[in-house]
Amino acid sequence: QQQVKQSPQSLIVQKGGISIINCAYENTAFDYFPWYQQFPGKGPALLIAIRPDVSEKKEGRFTISFNKSAKQFSLHIMDSQPGDSATYFCAARRGAGTYKYIFGTGTRLKVLA
């Protein structure tokens, strides 16, 4: 129940294409769903996040789609650029008390120039 399952493990996209990464969860106590971007040798950086009462959130080229009934959410990167090449992690926060974050296993994205 504590797991967040992320797919695909790796993704190769042409420059200008759309990158889509999916995550699924089981625990309905999760109340906040962030996406992090991590470059080699760096800590994860908060990219975009959504709460379960919202079905979609867009910030620039990044969009989160959230399906509460299916317990799934996804990250869409529009007009993907070589600089977007990084590892992306979805996460889910269990609110109240510890505010513990559970992370997916990551998706290594490579955008070809």
Next chain:
Amino acid sequence: ETGVTQSPTHLIKTRGQQVTLRCSSQSGHNTVSWYQQALGQGPQFIFQYYREEENGRGNFPPRFSGLQFPNYSSELNVNALELDDSALYLCASSFRGAEEQYFGPGTRLTVT
């Protein structure tokens, strides 16, 4: 406003030794969480500190312990190091109850 900082950047220890990692939280943040990130994996929650007390723990043995100081900075201590402890250790700070947490650059620990 300064971000989350961690020290040291890299560390090499021998199995059985003890290690202390340090984290300074982002200005205004009163909660610190520690994560272990093995190579090719997502961060795994170790524990969280708020008001200088442990406030939740992941599935890590007692040889992983921590401290939080009045200025909200924090330490992670690992005793009796094992080879499997080799990982990137990440510190994240947040304001209690706020949704966003911000990570430091991590400390790369290698146990030989």
